[in-house]
Amino acid sequence: MCGYIMHDIIIARRDLRRVVDxxxxxxxxxxxxxxxxxxxxxxxxxxxxxxxxxLHLGMSGRIAIHAPDDxxxxxxxxxxxxxxxxxxxxxxxxxxxxxxLYLISAETWREEVPFSKMGEEPLADDLDVGAFCRMxxxxxxxxxxxxxxxxxxxxxxxxxxxxxxxxxxxxxxRLSKDIGVEEADDLLxxxxxxxxxxxxxxxxxxRDHKQTDGSMGYFxxxxxxxxxxxxxxxxxxxxxxxxxxxxxxxxxxxxxxxS
DNA sequence: CGATGCCCCTGAGAGC
DNA sequence: TGCTCTCAGGGGCATC
Numbered sequence: 001m002c003g004y005i006m007h008d009i010i011i012a013r014r015d016l017r018r019v020v021d022x023x024x025x026x027x028x029x030x031x032x033x034x035x036x037x038x039x040x041x042x043x044x045x046x047x048x049x050x051x052x053x054x055l056h057l058g059m060s061g062r063i064a065i066h067a068p069d070d071x072x073x074x075x076x077x078x079x080x081x082x083x084x085x086x087x088x089x090x091x092x093x094x095x096x097x098x099x100x101l102y103l104i105s106a107e108t109w110r111e112e113v114p115f116s117k118m119g120e121e122p123l124a125d126d127l128d129v130g131a132f133c134r135m136x137x138x139x140x141x142x143x144x145x146x147x148x149x150x151x152x153x154x155x156x157x158x159x160x161x162x163x164x165x166x167x168x169x170x171x172x173x174r175l176s177k178d179i180g181v182e183e184a185d186d187l188l189x190x191x192x193x194x195x196x197x198x199x200x201x202x203x204x205x206x207r208d209h210k211q212t213d214g215s216m217g218y219f220x221x222x223x224x225x226x227x228x229x230x231x232x233x234x235x236x237x238x239x240x241x242x243x244x245x246x247x248x249x250x251x252x253x254x255x256x257x258x259s
Numbered sequence: 260c261g262a263t264g265c266c267c268c269t270g271a272g273a274g275c
Numbered sequence: 276t277g278c279t280c281t282c283a284g285g286g287g288c289a290t291c
Contacts, residue, residue, distance in 0.1 A: 060270090095270065098268070140261085141263090145263090248264070
């Protein structure tokens with residue numbers, strides 16, 4: 001929605017993961033969105049006058065874009081509605097309210113957490129493999145936890161970490177610091193592949209995720225291990241996929257091909 | 260400072 | 276049908 005002017009903003013619920021600023025609507029109303037930036041799992045909107053806001057979808061959030069001639073009827077958990085001067089409506093819906101919406105300054109947002117500490121973008125053209133290796137070497141946590149840590153590398157979630165580790169043949173329990181340079185290089189390649197494929201498929205619609213036009217993503221049909229406990233992966237004839245819990249989250253892996 | 264556990268919240272699905 | 280239990284794409288905060 002770059003170039004569009006925010007004509008009206010309605011915040012139906014302010015008690016998201018972080019409380020929506022009291023002056024959120026007042027600051028942004030009438031402003032034109034100059035640029036949209038994605039950094040890790042965050043979307044940053046920057047306005048002409050130097051104000052801006054951050055949006056994070058949490059676990060269950062989604063953004064819907066309605067055409068000007070669409071009849072919009074609010075549904076449960078529609079927490080924020082931006083009506084643009086063009087008549088387009090941008091609706092943020094988030095049942096679990098783990099999402100975030102808050103004001104930032106175009107000048108300083110990069111210097112503030114979480115952005116100041118965030119790792120590199122895995123899909124960046126100038127990605128520094130050496131920096132990734134050093135981050136891994138400096139972590140004594142399991143590789144699974146390291147990859148979920150947004151300070152190590154940006155934007156990976158539970159699904160894509162499981163899938164990338166499977167493709168790399170690395171057990172999620174292996175210690176981050178024990179991952180060799182060659183393995184790290186290979187892992188990074190698989191991380192990039194998984195992300196590119198998932199994006200091309202419109203993401204993974206397990207329950208809440210939908211694209212901005214309301215359509216589903218279909219990368220969930222291409223999972224090798226995620227959510228497949230007790231099944232066999234594409235490389236094994238026998239049942240090989242196990243589930244364990246690491247730092248409170250499920251890890252799925254192939255017991256035969258990952259070590 | 261780094262690692263870990265817990266918690267925030269709603270809804271879907273399984274099992275009884 | 277309805278209750279209870281478990282689990283879910285994330286991240287921040289307290290605690291050690």
